[in-house]
Amino acid sequence: MKNLFILLLASLTLLSNAQNRCGTEAHTLELIEKYPEYAIAKAKVNYQTEKWIQNHPTNSQKTIITIPVVVHVVWNTNSENISDAQIFSQIEVLNNDFRRTNVDVINTPSVWQGIAADSEIEFCLAQTDQNGIATTGIDRVQTTQTSFGMSGDPVMSVASEGADPWDQDYYLNIWVCDLGSGLLGYASQPSSWPNPSDGVVIGYKYFGNTGTAQSPYHKGRTATHEIGHWLNLEHLWGWGSCGNDQVSDTPKQETENYSCPGFPAISSCDDPLTTPIEDNAPNGDMFMNYMDYTNDACMNLFTAGQKTRMISAINQYRSNLIYNTCSNPTTNIIDISITNKKLVKIVDVLGRTISDKTTNTPLFYIYNNGTVEKKIIIE
């Protein structure tokens, strides 16, 4: 019986490791090794961020920051050449997740509802390219490469049969391709050093919430997570077991969570020399945070502390994005950006306020601009 249990545990571990949720740490370490200038710049980031936050105590956003995106679809097989609709679905997910207008806000445990943040960051497909010419913000490149690894960023260059980036000071470059080896995605973390491989790479099976998107990573949260890194967020467990994510309102947690744990999922960062035991009871890990490794359907928040760190990163290292814009009246793009609105409350069909996890039930989301949306969380 015991042997059977061990066997079961081993096969479960194999299952969970078959897909590699995020390559950003490994990518950052590779860049640090390759570019000494980056190692120096990256070492200063946390200090510079703390300083910026201290100098901007109110941290008040005057306007919503809208980041122009170019999506480079680098495809070998027809299925890798994902549809425009799949790309639009990803932009919509990003806007909902970063503005906290995602349908599953209701699944955030009540103890963390108060710190769950509207990041006041939006995304739009670029409407002008770097030469000022009208564009869809979608760049399709056919390749003979059957997959791209992470090392050396081959997908980011025409020379290695990928696609060259657009000016990284003014665009968020997202490459969508077959990353091979079960890797879902990776991103570059910001610093004062101009990074030639700046951007985000997402596997074509984990992009958007339609088309080739595959369960359980089929709700567009791989890009939400990786863009979190691109805006300077760390994993909740920092750089190693029980590490520091440099954000004060996320609980300390031992390591990553997979699948979708029940709440609370308590983990321990116990110092054997102290008593009592130091675990993170009663609330446990914030496994539903976008910067954990759980299934897409399990994730639903960034915190206020994470928002501050992202806004700081844009102001310090990506400030040209603040002044770039997507609006171009001469183009004919479907407007999928959402308006500036805040969620007031969620009610059921009988008008009762709902604040608990609810699935497969129609609910009405009431916003402060007077609009109401009917939504159903399907898991």
Ligand SMILES: [Zn+2]
């Ligand atoms: Zn990550």
